[in-house]
Amino acid sequence: MADDKDVLRDVWFGRIPTCFTLNPDEVTEREAEPYYLLLPRVSYLPLVTDKNFPDVDLLHCPSNSVVEAHFMSSIKEADALKHKSQVVNDMQKKDHKQLWMGLQNDKFDQFWAMNRKLMEYPTEEGGFRYIPFRIYQTTSDRPFIQKLFRPVSTEGNPHTLFDLLKEMCPDALTKDGEEKRFQVVIHGIEPLLETPLQWLSEHLSHPDNFLHICIIPTPTD
Amino acid sequence: TWGGFYVVGAYKMSDSAESPTETQKEEIHPPPDDSATNDDKKKIDVLLKAVGDTPIMKTKKWAVDKGRTVQSLAQFISRFLKLDATEQLFIYVNQSFAPSPDQEVGVLFDCFGSDGKLVLHYCKSQAWG
Numbered sequence: 001m002a003d004d005k006d007v008l009r010d011v012w013f014g015r016i017p018t019c020f021t022l023n024p025d026e027v028t029e030r031e032a033e034p035y036y037l038l039l040p041r042v043s044y045l046p047l048v049t050d051k052n053f054p055d056v057d058l059l060h061c062p063s064n065s066v067v068e069a070h071f072m073s074s075i076k077e078a079d080a081l082k083h084k085s086q087v088v089n090d091m092q093k094k095d096h097k098q099l100w101m102g103l104q105n106d107k108f109d110q111f112w113a114m115n116r117k118l119m120e121y122p123t124e125e126g127g128f129r130y131i132p133f134r135i136y137q138t139t140s141d142r143p144f145i146q147k148l149f150r151p152v153s154t155e156g157n158p159h160t161l162f163d164l165l166k167e168m169c170p171d172a173l174t175k176d177g178e179e180k181r182f183q184v185v186i187h188g189i190e191p192l193l194e195t196p197l198q199w200l201s202e203h204l205s206h207p208d209n210f211l212h213i214c215i216i217p218t219p220t221d
Numbered sequence: 222t223w224g225g226f227y228v229v230g231a232y233k234m235s236d237s238a239e240s241p242t243e244t245q246k247e248e249i250h251p252p253p254d255d256s257a258t259n260d261d262k263k264k265i266d267v268l269l270k271a272v273g274d275t276p277i278m279k280t281k282k283w284a285v286d287k288g289r290t291v292q293s294l295a296q297f298i299s300r301f302l303k304l305d306a307t308e309q310l311f312i313y314v315n316q317s318f319a320p321s322p323d324q325e326v327g328v329l330f331d332c333f334g335s336d337g338k339l340v341l342h343y344c345k346s347q348a349w350g
Contacts, residue, residue: 077320089317143325147328147331
């Protein structure tokens, strides 16, 4: 469907206006100005910030190849869940490279020429074997929730985002009559909870093929 | 608008990490009853398998804390096998992918465990890319 393909582009070209400011504890000779960047939502920080960038101590990525290795391991883990690794293992090394190069160079068509294979499934199955997802909660100690969850119920009904949350973090859902305490955010938007999980996995996953879902307290401003 | 970064986990080298406890080879350690309150205290069973000419662990079955990272487990194996500090160790799940070093073994167990254990292959060189 034409509309669904547009979603893929919207996700790919999403940007976050970002402002980096120097830590006040850092002493410099002259006043450091804030540094502004429009960051691609789907990219990795080390790929986007240049070498002259003031040191961001979020992670240690000595080279692009470390980021690439991380990206590929996520792709493979996702496919292990979706297809028992059959699709990714059938791809050649150059196909894997194309996924990475497409992401690194912001080339939507190059990336999706390969990624579409990872989004296919046998028609009779109705979806992937399991959905690759990670749920991040600001109010939790755990880095994220990741467990096995099927896109279709045993009765053959498509599972929705609501079904996933009910199973994995029911506290995030608003009970009847209650005020909404949490937002369920993917790529900066709140998808309808009745959205089929299989559709979300195919269209709103990050390039690493995982659905990264954030549960954040509703802003009180 | 809420914005978020995709943050890659840091490569933390932690020498003070507690070693996993060795289980009996024959029986599998049942989890203690009071562990239900804190998920992180629970241990999962890991079976370690050597690939290629990598030395074989004398003890293959281990009870590992759920919150333990792949990196931490790799370091433990390296120390146990007395590998050179410069030698790399690659860990694989399902003989198909190398999990991110900051991934928790508990998550891998939940997603890729079978018959009550997580089978991990380890290798001094890249085995499955």
